[in-house]
Amino acid sequence: xxxxxxxxxxxxxxxxxxxxxxxxxxxxxxxxxxxxxxxxxxxxxxxxxxxxxxxxxxxxxxxxxxxxxxxxxxxxxxxxxxxxxxxxxxxxxxxxxx
Numbered sequence: 001x002x003x004x005x006x007x008x009x010x011x012x013x014x015x016x017x018x019x020x021x022x023x024x025x026x027x028x029x030x031x032x033x034x035x036x037x038x039x040x041x042x043x044x045x046x047x048x049x050x051x052x053x054x055x056x057x058x059x060x061x062x063x064x065x066x067x068x069x070x071x072x073x074x075x076x077x078x079x080x081x082x083x084x085x086x087x088x089x090x091x092x093x094x095x096x097x098x
Contacts, residue, residue, distance in 0.1 A: 001071075006062050012078040013058040016085040017051060023089055024048045027096045036098060044095060047088045054081045 024045055031041045058081060062074065069077075 001066055006066065009062050009074045009078070010055070010059055012075070013055045013081050013085070016082045016089075017048075017055045020051060020085050020089050020092070021048050024092050027092060031096060035095065044092060047091060051085060051088055054085060 024047070028041070028044060031044060033041055035041055035043065058078065061069065061077065
């Protein structure tokens with residue numbers, strides 16, 4: 001598989017992660033100093049920090065494990081990761097609106 005194709009597959013997971021990171025940064029100034037249960041507002045970045053493992057893992061699979069995967073596997077693995085990342089965007093939105 002060509003390198004450009006590998007980067008295109010990586011973008012399947014990297015773009016939703018960048019959406020999560022960008023949205024988290026965008027809503028940070030609008031959040032009060034303390035969240036529920038007296039937690040600091042900096043914890044809003046926790047989902048984005050933990051979710052960083054998804055694009056890193058997917059990149060390792062695409063670039064180092066590509067000889068073991070078929071093309072259909074790339075999409076089948078990326079879709080649940082994307083759904084999880086968009087779910088985290090919704091979680092950040094819910095925290096912002098609470």
